[in-house]
Every structure is written in structure tokens, then in C-alpha cells.
Amino acid sequence: LRHEVFRIDRLRGDLRSPLSRGLARVRERKPHQPLVFLQSLRTPELCFVALPAKSIEPAYELDVEESDLELLEVPAASSDLLPLALVTISETGITANLFAPILINTRNLRAVQAISPNRRYSHLHPLVEALEPVCS
Amino acid sequence: MIRRHAGQSIRIGDEIEICINELSATRVTLGISAPRHVQVIRSELALTERQNIAAADSLTAEALVKLAGGLRLVP
Numbered sequence: 001l002r003h004e005v006f007r008i009d010r011l012r013g014d015l016r017s018p019l020s021r022g023l024a025r026v027r028e029r030k031p032h033q034p035l036v037f038l039q040s041l042r043t044p045e046l047c048f049v050a051l052p053a054k055s056i057e058p059a060y061e062l063d064v065e066e067s068d069l070e071l072l073e074v075p076a077a078s079s080d081l082l083p084l085a086l087v088t089i090s091e092t093g094i095t096a097n098l099f100a101p102i103l104i105n106t107r108n109l110r111a112v113q114a115i116s117p118n119r120r121y122s123h124l125h126p127l128v129e130a131l132e133p134v135c136s
Numbered sequence: 137m138i139r140r141h142a143g144q145s146i147r148i149g150d151e152i153e154i155c156i157n158e159l160s161a162t163r164v165t166l167g168i169s170a171p172r173h174v175q176v177i178r179s180e181l182a183l184t185e186r187q188n189i190a191a192a193d194s195l196t197a198e199a200l201v202k203l204a205g206g207l208r209l210v211p
């Protein structure tokens with residue numbers, strides 16, 4: 001996997017990308033959603049929408065290889081690590097990749113995509129099942 | 137299915153050789169010789185790569201509208 005430098009946006013800032021109109025709409029309709037927008041600074045056409053793993057699976061537990069912790073420069077899985085699951089939107093539904101989350105060290109802002117050593121979580125975790133009942 | 141001991145190997149075609157270097161209770165260390173044009177990567181890495189491409193490709197303006205309409209997560 002290649003190295004990319006990403007700008008992280010909580011869907012609040014000014015987004016100069018072809019997707020900005022769609023993003024503005026998400027922001028308008030879901031102002032309180034914990035959606036995170038990852039925009040590559042090196043490859044402008046590359047971007048992802050992600051969600052904190054805990055917002056999808058409240059009992060989510062980090063499952064991370066020693067070598068990834070070294071890259072993040074942390075001795076052990078700590079509360080400084082923010083796991084983000086990349087979201088895929090398809091015809092059949094919306095899924096999140098909990099198997100290989102982006103782990104951000106919020107202290108030094110280094111990040112890796114940490115592929116879990118175990119198959120405890122799916123790379124196609126359905127978000128529809130994580131939906132709260134609609135109250136209107 | 138082929139049974140092998142540590143130190144033994146198998147060949148796939150004329151150009152690929154996989155050697156069982158080390159065995160432990162839960163892990164195996166493999167040595168792989170293959171020509172340069174044959175990509176050798178862990179399966180989960182290939183899966184992750186494919187899923188990343190799907191995630192990035194799925195991010196269109198229409199998809200974001202769907203996301204705006206569909207997502208109701210635990211805040």
C-alpha cells in the first residue's frame with residue numbers, strides 16, 4: 001500500500017473537490033454525524049468517507065499488529081489511537097471496513113491502515129444494521 | 137492437499153517455489169521464490185486493496201446524497 005498524506009475534515013470545513021456539493025448536503029442533513037472526510041493532498045481525486053469504529057460498533061476493540069503500532073510510534077494500543085472505518089456506498093447498501101481500519105495516532109497525526117490479524121470484524125460491515133430506529 | 141515438514145518445499149509450475157521455513161503452534165514462515173512479474177502478497181492485503189478501491193470509487197456526489205439520506209448512527 002502506498003503512502004498518502006490526507007487532510008482530515010469533520011465535514012465542517014470548506015471542501016474544494018468535485019464532491020463538495022454532495023458533501024455540503026451530507027453536512028446540512030446530518031450536522032451531528034461523526035462522519036470524517038479523508039482527502040488526499042497528493043492525489044486530489046482520492047478521497048474517502050469514514051466513521052469512527054465505535055460509532056458503528058460501540059463494543060469495538062482494537063485488533064492491531066505490533067508492526068503497525070511501531071509505525072504509529074505508540075508502545076501499545078492506547079486511547080490516543082482513533083480507529084476510522086472506510087465507508088463504501090453501493091447499490092446494495094452502505095458498508096464500513098472494520099477489518100482494516102485507518103488508525104490515527106491523534107498525538108503525532110501519523111496513521112496506518114491496520115489490517116487485523118484476526119477475522120473478528122468484516123471488511124463489509126453493514127451499516128444498515130447499525131441504524132437506530134427512526135423516530136420522527 | 138500436500139503435507140510438508142519444516143525445511144521442505146513445493147513447486148508451482150517451473151518458476152515458483154514455496155519453502156516451509158519455520159513452524160510454530162499458530163504460525164508458519166514461508167519462503168517464496170517467484171519471477172518478478174508474479175505478485176506475492178498476503179491475501180488480506182489484496183482484499184484491503186480491493187476494498188479501498190471500491191470505497192474510493194463509490195464516493196460520487198449521488199452516493200453522498202444517499203449517505204445523507206440513509207445514515208442514522210449512534211451519535
